Amino acid sequence: xxxxxxxxxxxxxxxxxxxxxxxxxxxxxxxxxxxxxxxxxxxxxxxxxxxxxxxxxxxxxxxxxxxxxxxxxxxxxxxxxxxxxxxxxxxxxxxxxxxxxxxxxxxxxxxxxxxxxxxxxxxxxxxxxxxxxxxxxxxxxxxxxxxxxxxxxxxxxxxxxxxxxxxxxxxxxxxxxxxxxxxxxxxxxxxxxxxxxxxxxxxxxxxxxxxxxxxxxxxxxxxxxxxxxxxxxxxxxxxxxxxxxxxxxxxxxxxxxxxxxxxxxxxxxxxxxxxxxxxxxxxxxxxxxxxxxxxxxxxxxxxxxxxxxxxxxxxxxxxxxxxxxxxxxxxxxxxxxxxxxxxxxxxxxxxxxxxxxxxxxxxxxxxxxxxxxxxxxxxxxxxxxxxxxxxxxxxxxxxxxxxxxxxxxxxxxx
Amino acid sequence: xxxxxxxxxxxxxxxxxxxxxxxxxxxxxxxxxxxxxxxxxxxxxxxxxxxxxxxxxxxxxxxxxxxxxxxxxxxxxxxxxxxxxxxxxxxxxxxxxxxxxxxxxxxxxxxxxxxxxxxxxxxxxxxxxxxxxxxxxxxxxxxxxxxxxxxxxxxxxxxxxxxxxxxxxxxxxxxxxxxxxxxxx
Numbered sequence: 001x002x003x004x005x006x007x008x009x010x011x012x013x014x015x016x017x018x019x020x021x022x023x024x025x026x027x028x029x030x031x032x033x034x035x036x037x038x039x040x041x042x043x044x045x046x047x048x049x050x051x052x053x054x055x056x057x058x059x060x061x062x063x064x065x066x067x068x069x070x071x072x073x074x075x076x077x078x079x080x081x082x083x084x085x086x087x088x089x090x091x092x093x094x095x096x097x098x099x100x101x102x103x104x105x106x107x108x109x110x111x112x113x114x115x116x117x118x119x120x121x122x123x124x125x126x127x128x129x130x131x132x133x134x135x136x137x138x139x140x141x142x143x144x145x146x147x148x149x150x151x152x153x154x155x156x157x158x159x160x161x162x163x164x165x166x167x168x169x170x171x172x173x174x175x176x177x178x179x180x181x182x183x184x185x186x187x188x189x190x191x192x193x194x195x196x197x198x199x200x201x202x203x204x205x206x207x208x209x210x211x212x213x214x215x216x217x218x219x220x221x222x223x224x225x226x227x228x229x230x231x232x233x234x235x236x237x238x239x240x241x242x243x244x245x246x247x248x249x250x251x252x253x254x255x256x257x258x259x260x261x262x263x264x265x266x267x268x269x270x271x272x273x274x275x276x277x278x279x280x281x282x283x284x285x286x287x288x289x290x291x292x293x294x295x296x297x298x299x300x301x302x303x304x305x306x307x308x309x310x311x312x313x314x315x316x317x318x319x320x321x322x323x324x325x326x327x328x329x330x331x332x333x334x335x336x337x338x339x340x341x342x343x344x345x346x347x348x349x350x351x352x353x354x355x356x357x358x359x360x361x362x363x364x365x366x367x368x369x370x371x372x373x374x375x376x377x378x379x380x381x382x383x384x385x386x387x388x389x390x391x392x393x394x395x396x397x398x399x400x401x402x403x404x405x406x407x408x409x410x411x412x413x414x
Numbered sequence: 415x416x417x418x419x420x421x422x423x424x425x426x427x428x429x430x431x432x433x434x435x436x437x438x439x440x441x442x443x444x445x446x447x448x449x450x451x452x453x454x455x456x457x458x459x460x461x462x463x464x465x466x467x468x469x470x471x472x473x474x475x476x477x478x479x480x481x482x483x484x485x486x487x488x489x490x491x492x493x494x495x496x497x498x499x500x501x502x503x504x505x506x507x508x509x510x511x512x513x514x515x516x517x518x519x520x521x522x523x524x525x526x527x528x529x530x531x532x533x534x535x536x537x538x539x540x541x542x543x544x545x546x547x548x549x550x551x552x553x554x555x556x557x558x559x560x561x562x563x564x565x566x567x568x569x570x571x572x573x574x575x576x577x578x579x580x581x582x583x584x585x586x587x588x589x590x591x592x593x594x595x596x597x598x599x
Contacts, residue, residue, distance in 0.1 A: 077439070077441075080442065080445075081443065132464075132466045133561045134464045134465065134467075134561050135561075137465070137468040137472065137561070138468055140472055140476075141468050141469075141471035141472040141475075141476060142471070144471070144472060144476025144477065144480070145471070145476060147480055148445070148480075149435075151483055151487065152441070152445070154487075155441055155483075155487050156441075163487065166487060167487055167488060168485065170480045170481075170483055170484045170487070171587075174477055174480050174481060174484075177476070177477060181472075188562065191562070192560060193560035193561075193562070193563075194560065194561055194562055195560065195561070198560070213541075264425055281551060300536065322584070330524070346513060367571070395556065
């Protein structure tokens with residue numbers, strides 16, 4: 001091996017270890033956060049016995065899950081039953097490797113170790129394990145693999161509740177993937193690239209250093225966020241689990257560490273969706289209204305890392321907030337929302353944004369980033385009014401009061 | 415090293431494809447098919463066709479196979495014996511495999527030189543090094559144009575009419591499916 005290849009491998013392995021360790025520890029802490037947030041929202045204390053303020057609760061849970069008995073139901077299809085948790089777990093963790101966690105940093109070293117030989121590396125290193133040119137397509141592709149774990153768990157358990165959960169998971173995943181993929185086409189239209197690094201660069205690239213796509217592409221963000229809830233099987237869309245209808249859905253028959261792996265997968269998927277919302281619509285690691293963060297340096301990498309963490313943290317909190325606020329959808333409502341609301345909205349949105357960009361470039365001849373941002377924001381305000389007020393007719397967005405006024409709401413629509 | 419990686423994924427693809435046919439349990443077959451798709455995607459990645467590889471995972475391994483699985487699970491197939499092992503059906507299978515394999519035979523004669531010749535349609539011998547991008551320059555082009563640009567440019571310029579015709583075909587299929595599934599629209 002050449003010294004450059006060895007240097008590259010060394011950097012990659014270090015990034016891998018750091019990202020996966022942080023993700024796994026973060027996921028453990030997220031389970032604690034979920035319980036704390038739910039307690040806070042329900043005016044309780046939550047876990048507070050193990051460690052300082054309950055901080056060691058995840059460790060205690062993990063230990064319990066490791067020493068618990070692994071049950072294997074007599075009717076289950078053995079190998080597939082064992083394989084299912086891993087198939088949910090691996091894609092979920094793989095996804096954390098493509099996310100850019102901070103501004104790129106110039107890393108240079110050249111040293112020689114006994115036995116291993118010379119290591120050389122000198123490059124502007126993106127703070128992602130793998131800076132793939134396929135970017136968010138990779139995220140969509142791998143997240144679509146995650147459903148196999150759930151579907152297989154449901155099928156191999158040979159339990160009717162689990163099977164129903166698995167069936168729901170596969171139908172839900174296929175439906176919402178379409179809306180999710182389409183909601184990202186406008187992002188592609190604005191950046192001309194799917195690579196995440198490039199998307200972040202475009203979002204800081206105008207005169208005021210603030211071009212977050214949530215403004216010019218608000219409806220995309222809206223559809224992506226809702227589909228994100230559905231893809232991670234979080235409430236209000238946790239149909240595969242739905243404990244009030246299906247006992248525990250797809251993981252009814254699982255115990256101990258195998259159950260825990262489904263749990264870890266769910267939280268790792270949450271982290272991915274939160275990071276994707278941040279990257280695609282909230283500038284990734286970008287610090288708004290400044291261009292200081294674009295020149296590489298250690299201070300910039302650290303500062304942008306903190307900013308990225310705060311943004312991701314907010315979206316994780318948002319997931320929990322919604323979970324403990326909204327009731328679960330009914331299955332037919334979920335399907336109606338996906339196919340009859342989100343899909344048409346995102347299709348029409350792709351068309352309109354494409355027309356708007358074409359007009360700006362070829363008819364109006366707007367070159368400045370700010371002017372284009374202003375035009376797209378205006379387009380979004382109009383479209384937002386159409387979608388959330390005119391088309392909605394007070395059914396979904398304005399809640400139960402609007403539903404009573406409209407008489408039936410989704411029930412009637414479905 | 416790329417060659418060893420290719421042989422690894424190629425053998426994974428072939429073995430999984432065999433297991434798709436051999437497995438008794440339809441769910442297991444479906445999963446081996448997913449594995450075949452993933453191995454094929456890896457081969458696309460080796461050819462620097464990253465967009466195709468990702469779409470292969472997204473569409474085939476991700477969406478199409480989930481629907482397969484959905485149907486298998488919904489119909490609860492494969493918990494009984496199959497009558498596909500009786501002689502006439504079995505013979506038909508052998509004949510079909512023979513026909514398909516014979517169609518693949520011409521590919522055995524292909525070399526880089528011949529591919530280059532057919533690609534350029536020139537009457538003289540073409541140098542494959544000149545005709546085909548090297549892996550390195552292909553990777554460089556991908557970085558410059560972005561992954562979708564690589565595919566979009568020929569699709570919307572050179573092959574625009576076939577592309578649009580294909581979409582008309584797909585639309586017809588969708589309309590047909592709706593008409594068949596819904597008696598009253």
